[in-house]
Amino acid sequence: MSAFIRKSTFRIVLPVAVILTACATAPYTQRSQLMLISPGEENQLGAQAFQQILSKEKVLRDPALQAVVDRIGWRVANAANRPDFQWQFVVIDNPKMANAFALPGGKVAVYTGMFPVARTEGGLAAVMAHEVGHVLARHGGERLSQGLLAQMGAAAVQVGMAGSNPGVVQGVMVAYGLGANVGVLLPYSRLQESEADGIGVILMAQAGYDPREAVQLWQRMAKQDRQAPPEFLSTHPSPGTRIQELERLMPKALTYYRPTPEQVPESTRLLPGIK
Numbered sequence: 001m002s003a004f005i006r007k008s009t010f011r012i013v014l015p016v017a018v019i020l021t022a023c024a025t026a027p028y029t030q031r032s033q034l035m036l037i038s039p040g041e042e043n044q045l046g047a048q049a050f051q052q053i054l055s056k057e058k059v060l061r062d063p064a065l066q067a068v069v070d071r072i073g074w075r076v077a078n079a080a081n082r083p084d085f086q087w088q089f090v091v092i093d094n095p096k097m098a099n100a101f102a103l104p105g106g107k108v109a110v111y112t113g114m115f116p117v118a119r120t121e122g123g124l125a126a127v128m129a130h131e132v133g134h135v136l137a138r139h140g141g142e143r144l145s146q147g148l149l150a151q152m153g154a155a156a157v158q159v160g161m162a163g164s165n166p167g168v169v170q171g172v173m174v175a176y177g178l179g180a181n182v183g184v185l186l187p188y189s190r191l192q193e194s195e196a197d198g199i200g201v202i203l204m205a206q207a208g209y210d211p212r213e214a215v216q217l218w219q220r221m222a223k224q225d226r227q228a229p230p231e232f233l234s235t236h237p238s239p240g241t242r243i244q245e246l247e248r249l250m251p252k253a254l255t256y257y258r259p260t261p262e263q264v265p266e267s268t269r270l271l272p273g274i275k
Contacts, residue, residue: 026137028199035138036145039104046104046140047086053109060091060112064272069128072121072207073108076129079206080136082106089128098224102131104140115271117220122213122267125204130214133199139192193236198249205256210267212250218243 024035037045060066066089073089085106097111108131110124118124134140201211222239237245259267 024138024142026195028137028202029195031195033138033142034145035141037141039138039141042138042141042144043085043105045144046107046135050088050103050105050107050109054090054092057109058093060093062091062272065115066091068121068124068271069110072125072128072209075207075209076125076132076203077106079129079203080132082136085135098221100127100131102128102135104135104138106132106135108132116274117224118217119220119270119274120213120267121269121271122204122209123217123220124271125207125209125267126200126211126214126217129204129207129209130196130200132203133196134192136199137192137195139196142192143189190237194242194245197242197246201246201249201253202256205253208257208259208263208266210259211253211257213267215243215246215250218246 024033025031026033069089069091073087077085077087087106088108090107090109092109092111094111095113098113098117100108100110100114102108108128110127114127115124118127197214201214204214205211218239222243236242
């Protein structure tokens with residue numbers, strides 16, 4: 001057996017052993033996940049990252065808008081049934097950013113640029129429930145674990161090709177990086193986005209918001225997303241793909257939608273400042 005094969009075999013066996021001993025199961029979907037970080041560590045990293053972000057961003061001080069975000073956020077959080085999380089909902093003042101994010105441990109932020117796209121309380125519930133879906137499925141920890149494994153694989157390639165032509169090594173490393181990104185990390189990111197969509201429509205329905213508002217949200221997002229890269233090079237599914245998948249999931253989501261009479265009009269009620 002050549003030195004190259006011996007070294008490569010050793011370095012490949014190590015990541016495989018890690019995979020076999022670090023498996024987890026995603027809630028709702030029961031998908032197997034690679035997890036190299038504990039929930040406690042993940043939540044601690046989420047809290048630290050949240051504070052770092054807030055120290056650099058302008059937090060909006062609008063009582064009316066914050067009250068709506070808090071009401072929607074806590075309804076979704078109650079549906080998520082994770083009282084062990086330290087839930088926090090923040091509005092970041094950036095009208096050019098039509099986005100929101102959630103970090104492990106229940107830290108959720110919505111940029112003011114998202115409100116014109118969300119338009120209604122149901123639309124905002126779809127956004128926030130999607131982000132909470134990421135947290136429940138531990139997508140942050142999973143992405144970190146995938147990145148760590150990719151680094152281990154790259155190190156194995158470098159060690160296995162020790163002594164080879166430097167130009168060949170560089171070419172293989174470039175190909176490896178592209179393959180890991182496009183072939184593994186990006187598809188997993190798209191899978192996580194779709195998974196969060198599915199969890200999100202169930203959560204918003206359980207919280208008393210019409211899950212059909214999620215489809216209308218993505219129809220509006222599609223108009224904002226005309227300059228997006230090809231789907232296979234994107235970390236997110238295309239809006240068209242998301243709409244089709246949400247429509248497929250809608251019959252199941254609607255089985256969770258049991259609003260009180262007072263909650264029915266809230267899904268279509270416009271957000272403060274939206275005309």
